[in-house]
Amino acid sequence: MSTVTDPAPEQPALAGLEPPAPRRRRSAAAAGPAEHLPVARVCVDLAPPHLDRPFEYVVPATLDAAARPGVRVKVRFAGQDVDGWLLERVERAEHEGRLLPLRRVVSAEAVVAPQVARLARAVADRWAGTLADVLRLAVPPRHARVEGEDGAAPPAGATTPGPAPAAVAWDAYRGGPAFLRHVLSGGAPRAVWTALPGPGPHRWAAAVAQAVATCVLGGRGALVVVPDARDVDRVCAALAEVGLVDVAQGGPVARLVADDGPAARYRAFLATLRGSARVVVGTRASAFAPVADLGLAVCWDDGDLQHAEPRAPYPHVREVLALRSELEGAALLVGGHARTVEAQHLVATGWAHEVAAERATVRARTARVRALTSVELAREGPAAAARLPAPTWRAMRDALAVGPVLVQVPRAGYVPVVACGRCRTPARCTTCHGPLGLTSADGPPSCGWCGRLATGWRCDECGAAALRSVRVGSERTAEELGRAFPGATVRVSGARAAGGVLAEVPDRPALVVATPGAEPHVASGYAAAVLLDAAVASAGEHLGAEVDALRRWLGAAALVRSATDGGQVLLVGDGAARPTQALVRWDPAGLAVRELDERAELALPPAVRVAALTGTRDAVAAVVARVTVDALEVLGPVPLPADPQQGAALEPEVRALLRVPPARGAELARAVAASVAIRSARREGGAVRVQVDPADLL
Template sequence: MPHASSSSDDDALLPLDAVRARPVPGGAATARARAGRAVRAAGTPRTAATARVPKTDAPARGVPEPAAVLPVARVAVDMPLPHLDRPFDYLVPAALDADAVPGTRVRVRFAGKLVDGFLLERAETTEHEGKLARLERVVSAEPVLTPEIVLLARAVADRYAGTLADVLRLAVPPRHARVEAEGGAEEGAEGGPGRERPEPGPWADYPDGESFLAALADGRSPRAVWTALPGMGEGGPAWATAVATAVRETLRGGRGALVVLPDGKDVALADAALSEALGSGTHVALTADLGPAERYRRWLRVLRGQARVAVGTRAAAFAPVRDLGLVVIWDDGDDLHAERLAPYPHTREILSLRAHQARAGLLIGGYARTAEATQLIATGWAGPIAAARETVRNRAPRVHPAGEDSELAKDEAARAARLPSLAWRTLRAGLESGPVLVQVPRRGYLPALACQNCRAPARCGHCRGPLALRGGHAVPYCRWCGRIAGDWRCSACGAARVRAQVIGARRTAEELGRAFPSVQVRTSGKEGVLATVGAGRALVVATPGAEPVAEGGYAAAVLLDGWALLGRPDLRVGEETLRRWMNAAALLRPRAELVVMADSSVLAVQALLRWDPITHAERELAERTELGFPPAVRLATLTGSPAAVREMLGEVVLPGEAQVLGPVPVDAPRGDEVRERAMVRVPRGSGSALATALKGAVGVRSARKASEVVRVCIDPLDVI
């Protein structure tokens, strides 16, 4: 393994081949060695070599004296280059001995430049034969990187063919010196749940709910996939109260808990439920909108043991909760759980790895169920938690597809109408007793236009991007380059008039406002997400995922433009459409009326009618297994220029069972470059071998400084 070495003036670094050696236990060295022992997995496997004690002769002028005990520091240098994904050895000066403890941030010289890094462990020996470069500085004496998080980051990097440095950027937030200086007591917060066993709350509606809580309270580690019931509790959705109850039982068992949610709206709901169940000071909420300083302050409270529970969005999956006993992920099918930065990990996989390593409980919850969660049940790794069918029927809304036979007999145009008479009747009846929800799949006003004459898509004359309208009196503009298309003419027929191809949420709200002039119309979407609405009469137009919670629940709902969700070219289209519909329908009052604008023969519509996401997920998993799609197999995509993708495919040594599909052209972000994508498919048992092979190939390209980068993504959400 390469180590950082220095010349006589300590200015140049030369990587040499060597491997690490175990620190020699003895006296005070043993305690410090134990602190870093768990993080040794962050390095590469050892080989047979002779461990060497770093030179400790009388230092020359200007060269600092090394530490007397454990003088070698193994550092994870912040270098994203794949061929440098290993720890490097440095000499610990005596002046930094007290502060250079495992987990601290340090500055080291690498290839002649000062770079950041994390000190993983201290050791007595090194495999490097020459002089070691020294630690330049300990940035902070706060050990922000715990051994558990190092092991988790290493496992995530290996799972997704990434580097430790990339994962650590996701795991540890940037430092704020002023916040660190505020300090804090090491003891946990006062209060918390008592030792007596309280009522199970929402878990009483599930046959296995109370046994799940009992296992958490007894210090055991149950793993479950939870299909939540729809409906509202006293202070909000029932799912938030159920999660808070599970966390409370985990604390009663003497362990901490971690809850990860898709967005800030859900974090606010869970935060309120946890405050009600646990009191103040026991938990913290971690979201990006807090700002860097406040988020780091709360993260330090978790690190220092002042808060035993953390709740947040996907970055909170790495929160350093002490004595972790339960990890929870809600709505694991939401694409917000997929990281957009390399190595593109998914929160569900991170938490599954963490639960396995920490021997903690795991709860995967949602109204719908993903094929990945169903796979965990099928393999026996997790068990199901679901309510009885009688309970489901009493809590679920009454669903009516717009094209059912009885409605077509009354209104022959119901199948083609965007808002048939059934939807209008449902809206009017619902407004008599409270707010009504209208879900629209597309945001904006008119996000897609077509030629009025020949129906060809309206394209920009400069970049060929799609044209759209921002308002009723606006001029078409290009969604790619932003240019105004005031003099647009169809390239196919020469016509100058456009028509709406897709209607967005703002145009829908405008039309409903004209139809119901005495009713307040509120919108929730990208421009502004509403968290809650009152119990009074109102029409709430929202895009999927932005539906606000209504006080007491919605009186009715209409799910518009089902074709827009079901017609997408996506492997997960049925699963994703059902998830979005059920998330919206779960906000209704029990047995409330819901109209879905889709064909009743579609499997996702049938699952919504019966409120049966389990059967739909099991059928989805069976079909994917038969066709060889994830999660039945492990899949990797290689995306880049045609030459780079083909070059990498020719160099990588894939497992024997691997099947290469492609490469095929893919759409570039703005259509101005040629890109191709190849897929590599292997059985699930060969997933680790596939990740290792791809990481090695990327490392070879990085070492020889290949000019073009190939993006490698393991188990991507977007397959088709």
């Protein structure tokens, strides 16, 4: 550990002008070290990977009572005061030199619970990251005023849950009742759940609430992680229906969402930490919530991109909860209307069991699905090429007579992509070569990258000035539907829409235009859903594009009434064949099985473990050269396409892929982390970003 250095020499003052002698403050170390467990091991909040280890400090006697494992502390490191987390106290130090004392204890709250510390270390090792990076994700920023609030004990009026609710939502699933019995008895089953569609007591949120209530009745805590705040609201409402209300109302449920603000988030975190809340419902960061005696962890819609952490070390909620279920002996439920390839891999390897309904039940609960491809519309003649063909218009007209109609559009905005009206060459910005689009009907085209207006644009190929739409967004779609159905109410839901993302819409006839993931709920379900631009939605070069398209389609189709109640779903366009067929059959598991088999043949994740190293060529090559793992296969490095927004002055980036069998995954992560630590200690030039099993592999 670093030692205290001699102070720098000072310029002597003139006689008679000496400044008054500074008041000497009694340091915490002056009282001597604590008698019991005088050595603290601290995770210092520093970024360099080569510093990813606990550092030892002396616990002064004056801080003996406050310096508990898990508290925030200030320590001296490299001549500066830095933040840290006290992980443990021990009797003897491993360091043979002199130890510096703890500067102070920032807060008496032990914000890093023991089980969270173990999980954070496992996550850092799994994704070749550092413990400090993971703890920054796991522990919300401190809010001193909230810490002063009285919340150490369960609020007055808090009650324990009554008898277990009737698990009517799980009776329809093969293996569902057995899963709940196992959870109630204190077991740790692991299941991949394919949820049935539809509103009412069988909806997915009600099923999650019944599973959580069963776990709480068994005397253990529960954790539910969902993609966004709207889903948090739905789960909390379903929990209230089974008697589990918010801690503010005397119940055991805490809502842990970053969008609620730092004070509300920290208040919910402390309620969980202090034991007032036994159930946590939240978004991505809540996967690390300090739930005591965790008995059930739920990840809903694990294919949603919101579950993938965009900050280092880039963990995924599904894998974090899987690690946590093993470390804490908790049950795990990974659910969704669709099924990801990663979830199917858990089933295929026997790590988890499938919970799904029989085919007869699926057919009874789902809407009637029709794929209006160019072959199906051939009888319409030239009108088959219309974005809203006649059969779709008629179906929407009939459905509007009995309820709301959902229209899913894969693109937001007005016309996000335009092309030359004569030669159909994509229109590009003359400054940065970004794609041009329209934000309104009468405005000039603008660049989607730099935002510059392209007034007076002319095609570089043919010189024409006319533009035609290539991709139509939700705003333009709503405008077109308003003309096609005069007098009908049109609502738009999306992140870029004027009204934002709508959580719910009234249960009366209306046209609801939404982008994927922004579909509002209706109490009795939509009368029909139209999924436009199937070819656009299922196109893409990234790994799992077809599975993602099916997930988005099923997310909308699940909000429609069953076929017995007149509900129907229309997929418009020539989408990819496999997700189209899976949607018509309502068979997400079948597509996931086929996709997993293909990836196994091609040695792609999750059949293998992959580490992607992205950065400058020399830096990537140096890191790769130090990685030695049995059965290692190095692919690349290959240059990545230049990003015009970053400018030409930056050195082009390359990417190398390190691939090993699944059994060597942990060894690969350790080797990559060690190589990056060496790079950090040597201060090698360039830049390298490490991602283990990245979502955007292709």
